[in-house]
Amino acid sequence: MTRKTPKMKLLQQISLMILIATPLLASAADPLRESLIIRLSIDESLKRSEVVFSRSANPEVYQQYGATLVVWGFRSWKLTGEELTSECRRQCDLAHDVGARYQARVELDAGWRGWIDFDPNIEDSVCKTIEGKLLTYPFWTGIYKGKPAYFGCTNSKGYQRYLLHQAREALSSNPDRLMIDAMVVTTKASRGGGCFCDACVEGFREHVQTNVSPDVLKNHGITDVSTFD
Numbered sequence: 001m002t003r004k005t006p007k008m009k010l011l012q013q014i015s016l017m018i019l020i021a022t023p024l025l026a027s028a029a030d031p032l033r034e035s036l037i038i039r040l041s042i043d044e045s046l047k048r049s050e051v052v053f054s055r056s057a058n059p060e061v062y063q064q065y066g067a068t069l070v071v072w073g074f075r076s077w078k079l080t081g082e083e084l085t086s087e088c089r090r091q092c093d094l095a096h097d098v099g100a101r102y103q104a105r106v107e108l109d110a111g112w113r114g115w116i117d118f119d120p121n122i123e124d125s126v127c128k129t130i131e132g133k134l135l136t137y138p139f140w141t142g143i144y145k146g147k148p149a150y151f152g153c154t155n156s157k158g159y160q161r162y163l164l165h166q167a168r169e170a171l172s173s174n175p176d177r178l179m180i181d182a183m184v185v186t187t188k189a190s191r192g193g194g195c196f197c198d199a200c201v202e203g204f205r206e207h208v209q210t211n212v213s214p215d216v217l218k219n220h221g222i223t224d225v226s227t228f229d
């Protein structure tokens with residue numbers, strides 16, 4: 001039997017569309033655009049009889065409990081490239097071998113160390129306060145390669161590239177589903193005074209330009225939206 005690729009499965013089962021970075025959709029020519037639309041099926045929703053594993057396990061444990069779905073697929077922050085693909089595929093196959101569906105994953109906040117490895121210009125994509133201070137996740141307190149757990153902004157191109165990189169790695173394991181974990185974490189940057197990064201300020205200008213009438217702008221003394229911050 002011909003095995004369907006993850007992309008074929010996802011596209012055939014259209015019902016729920018998850019956007020992890022809606023602002024990207026503004027540009028139809030953006031090569032990232034297509035990849036950010038991930039479709040899952042209601043046919044794949046949980047059943048009452050589902051035996052869900054929150055982590056990968058060994059086949060004996062899957063069989064003992066009659067696992068039907070692994071929802072928190074394997075992800076290593078140490079392995080990369082072929083090594084990572086190979087291990088992800090092995091973990092996925094272990095679940096499939098006992099008849100369980102497998103969900104690979106993309107991490108936002110929990111992937112902070114991997115982001116430092118991935119992006120040499122990480123500071124360009126971090127959530128900022130209005131004074132320009134870089135925000136860090138309050139719940140990840142470690143230091144890695146001399147850098148803190150930077151709060152990623154999903155409006156920034158650099159962070160989007162990292163998330164797509166993870167998605168490609170995860171999909172290379174031929175999973176049944178893809179989880180985008182903590183996909184709304186950037187909104188929590190407001191608690192720390194964010195987000196006033198360049199991407200967000202630029203997006204705000206575009207919002208004002210499109211949604212606020214010239215009369216209102218004039219009444220507030222805003223004569224040039226392109227420099228308004």
Ligand SMILES: [Zn+2]
Pocket residue numbers: 126127128153154155156195196197198199200201
């Ligand atoms: Zn931002």
